[in-house]
Amino acid sequence: xxxxxxxxxxxxxxxxxxxxxxxxxxxxxxxxxxxxxxxxxxxxxxxxxxxxxxxxxxxxxxxxxxxxxxxxxxxxxxxxxxxxxxxxxxxxxxxxxxxxxxxxxxxxxxxxxxxxxxxxxxxxxxxxxxxxxxxxxxxxxxxxxxxxxxxxxxxxxxxxxxxxxxxxxxxxxxxxxxxxxxxxxxxxxxxxxxxxxxxxxxxxxxxxxxxxxxxxxxxxxxxxxxxxxxxxxxxxxxxxxxxxxxxxxxxxxxxxxxxxxxxxxxxxxxxxxxxxxxxxxxxxxxxxxxxxxxxxxxxxxxxxx
Numbered sequence: 001x002x003x004x005x006x007x008x009x010x011x012x013x014x015x016x017x018x019x020x021x022x023x024x025x026x027x028x029x030x031x032x033x034x035x036x037x038x039x040x041x042x043x044x045x046x047x048x049x050x051x052x053x054x055x056x057x058x059x060x061x062x063x064x065x066x067x068x069x070x071x072x073x074x075x076x077x078x079x080x081x082x083x084x085x086x087x088x089x090x091x092x093x094x095x096x097x098x099x100x101x102x103x104x105x106x107x108x109x110x111x112x113x114x115x116x117x118x119x120x121x122x123x124x125x126x127x128x129x130x131x132x133x134x135x136x137x138x139x140x141x142x143x144x145x146x147x148x149x150x151x152x153x154x155x156x157x158x159x160x161x162x163x164x165x166x167x168x169x170x171x172x173x174x175x176x177x178x179x180x181x182x183x184x185x186x187x188x189x190x191x192x193x194x195x196x197x198x199x200x201x202x203x204x205x206x207x208x209x210x211x212x213x214x215x216x217x218x219x220x221x222x223x224x225x226x227x228x229x230x231x232x233x234x235x236x237x238x239x240x241x242x243x244x245x246x247x248x249x250x251x252x253x254x255x256x257x258x259x260x261x262x263x264x265x266x267x268x269x270x271x272x273x274x275x276x277x278x279x280x281x282x283x284x285x286x287x288x289x290x291x292x293x294x295x296x297x298x299x300x301x302x303x304x305x
Contacts, residue, residue, distance in 0.1 A: 003264075004264060006136075007260045007261075007263075007264055008257055008260060008261075009136050009137075009140070010136050010260065011253075011256040011257045011259065011260035012140060012253050012256070012257065013136050013137075013139035013140035013143055013208070014139070014205070014208070014256050015227075015249075015252045015253030015254070015255065015256035015257065016139075016140060016143030016144055016147055016249065016252070016253060017139060017142075017143040017201060017204045017205050017208055018201060018205065018223060018227070018252050018256065019143070019147055019201075019227070019248065019249035019251075019252035019253065020143075020146060020147055020150055020197055020198075020200055020201040020204065021039070021043060021197065021198050021201035021202070021220060021223075021224055021252075022223075022224045022227040022228060022231075022248045022249070022251065022252045023147075023150055023151070023154065023197050023245065023248055023249070024039070024193075024194040024195060024196070024197030024198040024201070024224075025039060025194070025198070025221065025224030025225065025227075025228060026224075026228055026244075026245070026248050027154075027166075027190055027193060027194040027197075028190060028191060028194045029224075029225065029228060030170075030228065030244075031158070031166060031167055031170045031190065032166060032169060032170045032186075032187060032190040032191075032194075033170040033171075034083070034090045034170075034187065034190070034191070035090050035091045035094065036076075036079060036090065036094045036191060036194065036195075036221075037091060037094030037095050037097075037098055037221055038075055038076060038078075038079040038093075038094045038097040038098055038101075038191070038195055038198075039094075039098075039194075039195070039198050039217065039220050039221045039224060040098050040217040040218055040219070040220050040221055041075060041097060041098035041099075041100075041101030041102060041105070041217055042071075042072045042075040042076060042097075042101065042195040042198045042199055042202070042217070043072075043198050043199070043201060043202040043205075043216060043217035043220040044101065044102075044105050044202060044213070044214055044215065044216045044217035044218075045068070045071050045072055045075055045101050045104070045105055045108070045199060045202065045217075046068040046069070046071060046072045046198065046199030046200060046201065046202025046203045046206070047068070047202040047203060047205065047206035047212045047213065047216045047217075048105040048108045048109050048115075048202075048206075048212050048214060048216075049064070049067055049068040049071045049108055049199075049203070050064045050065055050067070050068040050202070050203035050206050050207065050212065051109070051115040051117055051206050051211070051212025052108050052109050052110070052115060052212065053067060053068075054117065054120050054121065054122065054207075055115050055116075055117055055120050055212075056110065056115075061121055061122045061123045061126070061207060062123065064203070065123065065200065065203040065204070065207075068199045068200065068202060068203035069196050069197075069199050069200045069203070070196070070199075071199055072195045072196045072197070072198050072199015072200065072202065073192045073193070073195060073196035073199065074192075075097060075101055075195050075199070076191040076192040076193070076194055076195025076196065076198075077188060077191065077192045077195075078097050078100075079093045079094050079096075079097040079191050079195070080187055080188030080189070080190075080191035080192060081188060082096060082097065083187060083191070084183075084184035084185075084187045084188050085184065085188075102214065105214045106214055109212065109214065113213065113214050113215070114211055114212060114213040114214065115211065115212045116210070116211050117206070117207070117210045117211055117212065118210055118211075120210070122207035122208075122210070123142060123204075123207055124138050124139060124142065124207055124208055127141070127142065135208075139208045142204070143204070146200075146204070147249050150197065150200075151242070151245045151246065151249070154245060155241065155242050155245065157193075158241060162189070165181055165186050166186050166189065166190050168181075169181075169183045169186040169187065169190075170190075198220070202216065202217065218273075219272075219273050219276055222273075222276050222277060222280055223252075223255065223276060225280055226251075226255050226276060226279050226280040226283055227248065227251040227252035227254075227255045228248055228251055229251070229280065229283035229284055230251040230254050230255055230279075230283050231247035231248050231249070231250050231251025231252070231254070232244075232247060232251070233283060233286075233287060234247070234250060234251065234254065235247035235250060235251075255279065258279060259272065259275065259276075259279075262275055
């Protein structure tokens, strides 16, 4: 029983840290209506930059995290320029950026596929020393505090004129362009902000897990999409923008709890990608099947029930 509780506690802390990535995916997927596959690369970029600066450069973990955020933002800006300026389809622009980032990440880490950080200073080790708490509790605390700050900033930003332009671009790009507003700049800005959050998540997860890996981001976009859909299903009654941002974090936590429970049932860890794909398929298809079932049973042979 204690093992199960520890697994769930660890899953919640990881879910909150990954939830910052999901907020980034939400900006492109739901607000800008852009399919951005840069995420798989920019998440690893955030982790690799942070890990390399702390271990090889001896940097302060907070400064290393901020540089990781900047690196993620640059990756997003690259995709934005490829898509908005050079008119490469968004999905292809993301794949090209992701491909380039793999080699860049290897360069960042000195041609090594991973960097262990067992004895390195990090934001989490600092707080463990100060509070005397366990690593999982500190990870949860840091994740919740940063997630709340990010949600407040995003809530404020998307209420400004520039933020409203981004939302309008995702809703009706032609109308925004007809009003004389540059949708290209809006898309580049949105992708930059999105991947900056992804880079931040990568840096925090890297410090939490005590290693940076060039393959850390493989499947990150699937996790992001699954968390968004799960959050929308569970908290669909939340109509406000702030509520939707919170549902994204809740969806991420639930996703990692499901994953932890599946592993506790004895499934091979190598099957996690398959499990992630199944969760996304179920999350996307069940609501559709449920709506069809309700429509079919809303009528009887004699008319509406």
